[in-house]
Amino acid sequence: MKIKKFEFSIDGYFRDSYSLKYKKGIFEYRADVSESQITTINPVFKNDYHFENVAIFSMDSLDADLIISEERKNNFYKYITRYCKSWDTEYQDYEVCDGTGWDCTIWIDDFKLVSHGYEAYPRNFKAFMNKLKVLTSGKIFK
Numbered sequence: 001m002k003i004k005k006f007e008f009s010i011d012g013y014f015r016d017s018y019s020l021k022y023k024k025g026i027f028e029y030r031a032d033v034s035e036s037q038i039t040t041i042n043p044v045f046k047n048d049y050h051f052e053n054v055a056i057f058s059m060d061s062l063d064a065d066l067i068i069s070e071e072r073k074n075n076f077y078k079y080i081t082r083y084c085k086s087w088d089t090e091y092q093d094y095e096v097c098d099g100t101g102w103d104c105t106i107w108i109d110d111f112k113l114v115s116h117g118y119e120a121y122p123r124n125f126k127a128f129m130n131k132l133k134v135l136t137s138g139k140i141f142k
Helices: 070-083 125-135
Strands: 003-012 017-025 026-032 038-049 050-061 065-066 089-094 100-109 111-118
Touching: 065 111, 070 111, 070 125
Parallel strands: 089 111
Antiparallel strands: 003 017, 003 100, 017 026, 026 065, 038 050, 100 111
């Protein structure tokens, strides 16, 4: 699997922002938050993919450069190629002025996902955000 581009960000008017970018083999997680968040939780085993049981012991919003296993990258790739391939290029709620915007550009092998939105989301956006959390071993994306 060759990752050609991976950029995801979500932010809002007077709210925290989060981003994940792939550069030279490293996933750069960045959070611009009013207060760093670290949450320790009881281990929860999630079978988020048919091939992987994931235990997430804590979640945080601390900046980090992540090296992600091939297995996790492959499982994420399987998810987006199956469930995100029909996303529209744009989602927009024109009635909201001060809301949340997000931007997603993922290009892996021959699969390309380019989508963005403002206060509007694909139906499975919450599940996609959970997959990002699993991919990054508990990084927060709100």
